[in-house]
Amino acid sequence: MSYNIPAHLKGLTANALQGSRQRFGFNKMENERQHTVFKLLLDTLKEPMLLLLIAIAVIYFIVGNYTEAFFMLAAIIVVSGISFYQDRRSKNALKALQQLNEPLSTVIRNGEVQQIPTNEIAVGDLCITEEGRMINADGQIIHSNDFSVNEASLTGESLSVFKDKDSEDNKVYSGTITVSGLAVFEVEKIGKETRLGKIGISISSIKEERSPLQIQIGKFVRTMAIAGVTVFLMVCGYRFYQSGNILDSLLSGLTLAMSVLPEEIPVAFTTFMALGAWKLMREGIIIKRSSIVETLGSTTVICTDKTGTITENTMHLKHLYDFTSDQLYEEKDFSDPVLSDLIQYAMWSSEPVPFDPMEKTLHHIYEITQQDKRNEFRLFHEYPLEGKPPMMTHLFENDTQQRIIAAKGAPEAILAVSRLSDSDKEKARKEVAALGKKGYRVLGVAKTHFEGQGFPEKQQDFDFEFIGLVVFYDPPKKGIREVFQQIYDAGIKVKVITGDNADTTQAIAAQAGIRNEATAVNGSEISSYEENRLVVVADQTTLFTRMFPEAKLSVVNALKRKGEIVAMLGDGVNDGPALKAAHIGVAMGSKGTEIAKAAAALVITNDDLGKLISGIAAGRRIYANIKKALQYIISIHIPIILTVSLPLFLGWLYPQIFTPVHVIFLELVMGPTCSIVYENEPMERNAMKQPPRMLTDTFLNWRELVISIIQGIVITAGILLVYQYMVKSGADENKTRAMVFATLIFANILLSFANRSFYYSIFSTFRNRNNLLLIVTGITLLLLLVMLYLPPVTAFFKVASLNPHEMGIAILVAAASVLWFEIYKWVKRIKKNGKV
Structure with missing residues (x-):
């Protein structure tokens, strides 16, 4: 955007910037804590699993088992390396998100207007702020144009205050919002030294809430x-009762505690959320809190603006309606002298430096x-x-005190303040309705004359002369019908909340493919309803028109009281309260104001509503994959726990x-499987055809938990069957251990494939490409072969090599103990749709 800034402002x-930076630093509320490698390692070493490993290593050193100790x-x-890598990966992803979330500020340096990250504002900078922008430093106004600011964040006063360089208070403050006009201010204080910083408030801070x-x-x-501690004490006590050896008892107890502790789960959750947010960022969807990814998948209602979200926001001037002649003119006739007043006053009623697309169009038509x-x-x-x-x-004035007073706005508002007879007003309303039904955006234009300085307190108190209507057409975006079809297919409802009138909104909604069978409700009606009504x-209505901030909120x-999970799309200052109140506030990156972006939890960089569908799909994919990872962890931990404990307790x-x-x-095999492999798992093909889950649903319901437990018990039965078979065959401990271990490893691999879907068959899921699963599987098999057939490793793990017959038995038992689940899924598919 070009700015009409005085040339003397350089x-x-x-050199001055460098000096200011050395003296005052950067524009940050607090010094960021650097996550040093030492601190990350220290945090990693606090993990329960590592503490158990350290305790076991110490015991091995005490009893002289140095090989095991090392x-x-x-x-x-x-x-610790895996945990460190995952932690760094998550933190780097979140850091990248935070950098993208940081708003840009406009400054004048070396006589040029520049966009810089807000943290780079320096004392002495000349900052430019305009309508809808948040002010990010304290300073003194040195130039302004119809500038007003809302200082509610500091004063609690909701009304905006007009200021200029000659005002008694000609200061602006960080955290306040520009309501109208433009101002250039010289920065005096930044970071912690601002008024906002001194009272300990940071508007830009993002608090990570637990989802x-x-x-x-x-x-x-x-x-x-707690279960791990309990079984540890039980096994220690029982083993000590049997052997009287305290160190041997501790080793047995710690082994079982290791098998019980699900340390993969928190790592998996953090990894899924951080990487999910990072992947969305690469698609142009900036997420401020990684936990919001989870909420995205639960969205049940999308509340969207019309202009720029459903429509292209091109605001092409389609017609001009002159009231005096009662004629509707097309674009080719805009040069007709009859329209001179209408065009001029429509332009004068706009901002001198237009921000709104309609006002830019009016300035352009005036020019030509x-x-x-x-x-x-x-x-x-x-x-x-x-x-x-x-x-x-x-109100404009020239050097000879000649005045121009121009007004524009919703036709109903302009007609209400114009000196027209009831019949003339009705004639104009019919024209507005006819144009609105075609999907046009219609504004009324009026003029008046006023002498002296005692202006009315309210603009509605002027005595206006109605001139006519300016008629814009903002067509629906290409492909928007397909986007809404995807939303409906996903079981999500759509509400349109707009400041436009009902006729225009209904026409555009129909063109965009929005399903609507109810009458539109306007903002004034919303204000009159009691809470229950x-x-x-809100539940039954699709189109909300003539909406103002309080009505949107x-x-x-x-909708939230109804139990819906609400995603609210907005781009203006007036959308701020609703964006903040929604479960997921979504701001538009291109045309959105800074205050809208600050209030939102998610920013779509290119204003494409289709990106929100990508976000919802990602939320569903991540949630589904977290559940798969958790069910895998539960299912595979059960045979480990029981294989460690039952032989001991059963003698x-x-x-x-x-x-x-x-x-x-x-554990080293299972960790990457649940936190890396399942995170990379593609979305199942029916995921966006399902209704959204309730946000209050537990991550595993009883049915899912029982399935995982049954999977684990069946695998355990297979492993213990192999155990008894080997014992009955006269195998020694090393051979028996090798068979039991190999069976468990094969069952683990097959389980990781089977649990890729709890609906589709294992063969169907092969079409969902996941290279990481193949890589981890290959590494696991290679390590198993090394353990079984490389003599030094075989001796260390106290196992024996298996012949092909024994290996075949291990594979068959593992397959039987896992692949029965495919029959369960087959029956489930038949019950659902009568086909495999």
Whole structure:
């Protein structure tokens, strides 16, 4: 955007900028804590699994088992390395998100207007702020044009304040919002030294709230940790009762505790959320809190604006309606002298430096059809856009005190303040209705004359002369019908919340493919409803027209009370309250104001509504994959726990069939599977054809939990069957351990494939490409072969090599104990649709 800035305003030079930076630093509320490698390692070493490994290593050193001790030390390095890598990966993804979330500020440096990250604002900078922008430093106004600011964040006062360089208070403050006009201010204070910083408030700070899923997972992990401590004490006590050896008892107890502790779950959750947000960022969807990804998949209602979201926001001037002649003119006739007044006053009622697309169009039409007098007149008084429905009035004056007073706004508002007979008003209303039914955006234009300085307190108190209508056409975006079809297919409802009139909104909604069978409701009606009635109306209505900020907020809150998960799309200052109140506030990156972006939880960089569908799909994919990972963890932990504990408690021949080295090997296999492989799992093809889940649903319901437990028990049965078969065959402990271990590894691999879908067959899921699954599977098989057939490793793990017959038995038992689940899925598909 070009700015009409006085030429003498040059701003900081490069040398002055460097000096200011050295003296005052950067524009940050607090010094960012650097996550040093040492701190990350220290945090990693606090993990329960690593503490268990350290304890086991110490015991091995005490009893003189140095080979096992050094292996456990190596395991500590590997496990901490994996955790460190995942942690760094997550933090780097979140850091990239935070950098993209940071708003840009406009400054003048070396006489040039530049866009810079807000944290780079320096004391002495000349900052430009305009309508809808948040002010990001304290300073003094040195130039302004019809500038007003809302300082509610500091004063609590909701009304905007007009200021200029001659005002008694000619300061602007960080965290306040420009309501109208433009101002250039010289920065005096930044960061913690601003008024906002001194009272400890940071508008730009993002507080990471624990989501419902995080809370549920936290409770589950705590329950499992308590169970781990309980079984540890039980096994220690029982083993000590049997052997009287305290160190041997501790080793047995720690082995079982390792098998119980689901340390993969928190790592998996963090990884899924952070990487999910990072992947969306690459698609042009900036997520401010990684946990919002989870909420996205639960969206049940999308509340969207019309202009620029459903439509192209091109605001092409389609017609001009002259009231005096009662004629509707097309574009080719805009040069007709009859339209001179209408075009001029439509332009004068717009901002001198237009921000809105319609106002830009009016300035352009004025330039090409009229003698340009904009440099002769200055705006000396303004009534900003307000009222229900809204209108705005501008007062201009030249050097000879000749005045121009122009108003424009919703036709109903302009007709209400114009001196017209009832029949003339009805004639104009019919024209507005006819144009609205074609999907046109219609504004009324009026003029008046006023002498002296005692202007009315309200613009509605002027005595206006109605001139006519300006008629814009903003067509629906290409492909928008397909986007809404995808939304409906996903079981999500759509509400249109707009400031436009009902006729225009209904026409555009029909063209865009929005399903609507109810009568449109306007903002003034919303204000009159009681709370219970509003909930019903909000649920049943699709089109909300002539909406103002309070009405938008009321609708969002009513939908939330109904139990809906609401995504609200907005781009203006007036959308801020509703964006903040919604479960997911979505701001438009291109045309959105900074205050809208600050209030939103998600920003779509190219204003494409289709990107929100991508976000919802990603949310569903991530949630589904988290559940798959958790069910996999539960299913595979059960056979490990029972294989470690049952031989001990039942007094079988080889009670310590697994030692800590075997359990940690299994943990190293399971960790990458649940946190890396399942995170990379593609979305199932029916995911966006399902209704959204309830946000309050537990991450595993009883049915899903029972399925996972049954899977784990069946695998356990297969493994213990192999155990008893080998014992009955007269195999020694090493051979028996090798068979049991190999069976468990093969079952683990097959389970990771089977649990890719709880509906589609394992063969169908092969079409969903996931290279990481193949890589991890290959590495796991290679390590198993090394363990079984490389003599030094075989001796260390106390196993024996298996012949082809024994290997075949292990594979068949593993397959039988896992692949029965395919029959369950087959029956499930038949029940659902009668076909495989």
